[in-house]
Amino acid sequence: MSTFSGIEMGKRSLFAHSQSIQTAGHNLSNSSTEGYTRQRVQLKATDPLYRPDLSRAETPGQIGQGVSVESINRLRDELLDTRIVAQTNQKGYWETRDSYVLQMEQVFNEPADQSVRTRMDQFWDSWQELSLYPDSRSARQAVLSRGETLVDSIHQQYRGLQGIRDMLNGDIEAVTTQVNDITRQITALNEEIVKVKAMGDNPNDLMDSRDLLTEKLSNLINITVDKRDVDEEYVIHVDGQELVQGRSRRVFELKSGVTNDGYAAVVWGDSGETASFSGGKLGALIGLRDGDLREEVQNLDTMTMTFVDLVNDIHRDGTGANGKTGLDFFTEQDFINNVAGNYDRDGDGAYDSSYIYRITGANVLNPREQIGLSGSIRLSSSSGTVDVPYFPTDMVADVVRRINDSGAEVVSSLDDSGRLVMKATTSSSPDNPDFVIRYMEDSGHFLTGYAGVLDQRGAEGAYSWDRADAVDALSQRNPSRSVSPIAHPAGWMEINPLMKQDVQSIAAGIAESDGTLHPGDNRVALAISSIRNTPVMVGDSRTFDDYFAEAVTRAGLKGEQASRSLDTQLAILGELHGLRDSISGVNVDEELADIIKFQHGYNAAAKFITTIDEMLDTVINRLKV
Known part of the structure; x- marks a missing residue:
């Protein structure tokens, strides 16, 4: 020594x-x-x-x-860090939903005097008033004025919902850029950490920076962290896909033209496949834009299209105080100016599709009458087609109800004359257009000889939209039909300018065959006012009142869910952060x-x-x- x-x-x-x-x-x-x-x-x-x-x-x-x-x-407690990362992505998800669902609730503006529901109630009331005074010019002026107010309210609600979608789209682009930037920083830190560890040191401050970035990343997307080799690999996954591995990473890109309305989709930069996010801020933004808000816009479009179609269908048969007849109360803008609905979908210069929104049968039916027929109706649905059976003991109303409850993207009802009406709804898939009947087939005779919708039974007589002149499959007794509208009727619906030029063009009654309009005839005004509580199938809703009640309830429940889930996540994270602070x-x-x-x-x-x-x-x- x-x-x-x-x-x-x-x-x-x-x-x-x-x-x-x-x-x-x-x-x-x-x-x-x-x-x-x-x-x-x-x-x-x-x-x-x-x-x-x-x-x-x-x-x-x-x-x-x-x-x-x-x-x-x-x-540092790594198990606790894993729990915090898992809970942080849920916090980011519900925090984002809570913010945007609140904005959506404000757009509905219920209950309030300026809401669409209130304006529509006033519109129905004005037609009821006209039915009491069918010769009154002031009653017609009230119908026109309240109609204009209703149109403005529908436009305002549409612009509000679409404006939120635009905001969501902008946030998606910003968050995608932020995610790519964070993963770039993490991979750079991974490289430095490996070098320091190779020298036998502990890069504590560098690892703190990496953990902080990882936690921020988990707030944006749902990730899991896998430390395969503490000295070499630091792996981050998102929904089963590898995002970061040590010093390498994958990036996200925005691909236009994939979603409805031209919004960009988030895709993997190396494969071009659409990226999936089940949590985090980005997952919430995409779910709101392409799910909740798209659904609300589609529901508003459905209500608007049904409303415009029903009012015009009745008003067209009426005669105004100035003797004019055959006029629509609202303008209808067809998707294509072609009576058969033929459209060149693939752009090769030849018609290859048929865009038909509504088909009305040729025969008058009694809703309480037993049909005495058996078979199955096949209709287009979100997952291909759906079969709707019918039996000899069924009444007409039973078959109509069964069609509407089948999940098909086609609804049915009986018009004021008792004829069967088949109407397309919005499509759940962005690959298919809204308000287009895509397929209709009957193995029996309900839609053919009984209702007068189709000309032949079976697959050979089916109506299919993926060919030109598909209307040739309809009954030869010439059932009425209408071409599909252009996108988002809630954004373009207007009152017919002829009504504004001369309020006397508004019809309250129906002229006789010789053109005589009897004073006091109120059949048109009464029929339009009665639409208010008639089961006309506004999408999944039976009546217009049902639609408004369900729309407000749906928005309120989504807001309540988001708020409560956010409170829960904040409480959980508060406890986890407190426990981590006591350790670290x-x-x-x-x-x-x-x-x-x-x-x-x-x-x-x-x-x-x-x-x-x-x-x-x-x-x-x-x-x-």
């Missing part, structure tokens, strides 16, 4: 306590730094002088060599106490070195031979 080994031992103690004091000071300096994890110096006894082999000196026991710094570690957070009092402790240790080590120095001085300089 060296004479100077005591000084070396004291030096190690000085370095160890000095490093401990510096680490405690580093903790104090970063007590307010986001994502910082407190660090601790791991001290160990230095290996003794002699090893247990044949070369060791014959001394009593091993001679200790003091203390040394083994490592500087972060106080910097306690100022504790660090100050440690500094005092290490300072005493440092002073003791210094005193030890001074003592050894005095001993050596005595031996070397003061002993006389």
Whole structure:
């Protein structure tokens, strides 16, 4: 053992306590730094002088060599971090939904005098007033004025919903860019961390930065972290797809023309496949834009299209006070100016599709009459087709109800004359157009000879939209039909300019075959006002009142769900963050106490070195031979 080994031992103690004091000071300096994890110096006894082999000196026991710094570690619970990452993506999801669903509720503006429902009630009331005074010009003026107010309210609600979708689209683009930027930073940190670890050091501050970025990323998308090899690989997955692996990463891109209304879809940059997100802010944004808000716009379009079609269908048969007849109250803008609905869908210069919105049978039916027929009606649905059976004991109303409850994207009803009406709804798939009857087939005779909709039974007589002149499959007794409208009727519906030019063009009654309009005839005004509570199938709703009640309820329940789920996630995360702070957070009092402790240790080590120095001085300089 060296004479100077005591000084070396004291030096190690000085370095160890000095490093401990510096680490405690580093903790104090970063007590307010986001994502910082407190660090601790791991001290160990230095290996003794002699090893247990044949070369060791014959001394009593091993001679200790003091203390040394083994490592500087972060106080981190990785299992707790995993739970926080998992809960953070849910917090980001519900936080985003809560914000945007609140905006959606404000667009509906219920209950309020300015809501669409209130304006429509006033519109029906004006027709009821006209039915009481069919010769009154002022009653017609009230119908026109309230009709204009209703149109403005529908336009305003449509613009509000579409405006939220535009905001969502902008946020999707911004968050996608943010995700790519965070993954770039994480991969850069991964590279630096691997280099530092290769030198035998612990890159604590770098790992803090990586963990903080990972937590921010989990707020944006639903991720899981897999540390396969603590020294080499740090892997991040999103919905089963690898996003980050060590120093490599995948990026997201925006691909236009994939979703309805020309919005861009988020796709994987290397494969072009649509990316899927089940949580996080980005998952909520995409779900709101392409799900909730799209559904609300489609529901508003369905209500508008049904409303316009029904009012025009009745008003067209009426005669105004000025003798004009055959006029629509609202303007209808067809998707294509072709009576057969033929359309060149693939753009090759030849008709290949038929865009038909409504088909009305040729025969008058009694809703309470038993049909005495059996068979099955096949209609287009969100997942292909759906079969609707009917039996001899069924009444006409039973078959109509069964069609409407089948989940088909076609609804049926009986018009005021008792004829069967088949109408297309909006499509759940963005690949299919809205308000287009895509398929209709009957294995029996209900839609053919009984209702007068189709000309032949079976597959050979089916109506299919994916060919030109598909209307040839309709009954030869010439059932009425209408071409599909252009996209978003809620955005373009207007009152017929002829009504505005001459309010007397508004029909209240129906003229006789010789053109005579009897004073007091109110059949048109009464029929239009009665639409209010008639089961006309506004999408999935039976009546217009049902539609408004369901729309408001749906928005309210979504808002309540988002608010409660957000409160739950905030409470869970609050507990998890509190637990992590108790483990990894910097306690100022504790660090100050440690500094005092290490300072005493440092002073003791210094005193030890001074003592050894005095001993050596005595031996070397003061002993006389």
